[in-house]
Amino acid sequence: MNTLERALIEKVGRENGWENVIESYDPIVVLASARHQAQLSVTPSTTASSFLLQISSDLIHQELIRSLNITVQEGSRIIVPNIDQLARLLHRTAELAQSLQKLAIQTYADRVKEALERTLPNNTEVERLVKQRVGQDIFREALLDYWAGACAVTRIDLPEVLRASHAKPWADCDSDEERLDVFNGFLLSANLDALFDRGLISFDVTGKMIFSPKLSPPHLSNLQLEDGLSLRWLTPEHEPYLAWHRLKIFQM
The missing domain is CATH 3.10.110 (Ubiquitin Conjugating Enzyme)
Structure with a gap:
């Protein structure tokens, strides 16, 4: 060289x-x-x-x-x-x-500490809200990096319409590691995020989008949801969280 x-x-x-x-x-x-x-x-x-x-x-x-x-x-x-x-x-x-890399937990702890020091009065409810807001910001940053700034389904790369969607919701996670795990969710456009969050769509073990029976054919047509929509990729690390989503969130 x-x-x-x-x-x-x-x-x-x-x-x-x-x-x-x-x-x-x-x-x-x-x-x-x-x-x-x-x-x-x-x-x-x-x-x-x-x-x-x-x-x-x-x-x-x-x-x-x-x-x-x-x-x-x-x-x-x-x-x-x-x-x-x-x-x-x-x-x-x-x-x-x-x-x-396992840096999210330390980043989360540091940012929470800084945010709480700037927040008065400091009580249990304030701390809970601060932790959730900071954690959601870190989770979004990680998903933007992991999915290269584009929707995990549509490839839309406009940050203003992209949301960090948890498969296993923040409140239901057993630890901060789960809450901040980049595999516990997907970067989705706002319409897909709303549907995923409310269990009206999910993804099967191959990454193919599945629809709740509560979505009628006119709903699917008006929302421009069609058979064949799927995640750009799916890893084994995603599957435990997706299985939880299909069992607990998805509306049958």
């Missing part, structure tokens, strides 16, 4: 969520960020203009394999054909690192 290649990798990293250079020497650059705990290494390939990328988190690696059309070399290194694709992959990896 020559000086120009090293400088280019470091520049692309800084521009796409990896501002910290942990190591940089022939033939590897190791990148990290203050916003999450993941690290990755980038190595120029023997093939002209391509790169090999290795990620410290198995979960992030699995999500990339699932969601992007990429090739993996022996040793779990991802083959990146050019610098533009490297930028795209680094950006997506940073999004996943921020949504999947």
Whole structure:
């Protein structure tokens, strides 16, 4: 790896969520960020203009394999054909690192503490409302990162109409870990969020949208709901929460 290649990798990293250079020497650059705990290494390939990328988190690696059309070399290194694709992959990896790494609980605790210090008077009901508001904000941020800023069904990417929808509602969760788990819900457009929240739609084990019998054919037509709508993807981690939603929320 020559000086120009090293400088280019470091520049692309800084521009796409990896501002910290942990190591940089022939033939590897190791990148990290203050916003999450993941690290990755980038190595120029023997093939002209391509790169090999290795990620410290198995979960992030699995999500990339699932969601992007990429090739993996022996040793779990991802083959990146050019610098533009490297930028795209680094950006997506940073999004996943921020949504999947176990940083939400500490962020939640810190933000709740700050919010309560600014709120008077401080009582049990105020604390409950503050915790819920802060938690919902963190959950939304995580879902925006995980779903790359687009609806999990329609791909609409207008933030103003996107909602963070819990499958297992905040009040019913057994812990803050469940409440803030990025797999406990979906980023949905406002109309789908309202239907999902009230149990008028859900998703089966394949991710296909299912409709409550309370939605008549005219309802479905006017809401532009049709057979074949489905989640853009569904992971095994989603299924326990979806099963809860189908059992407890979905209206039969």
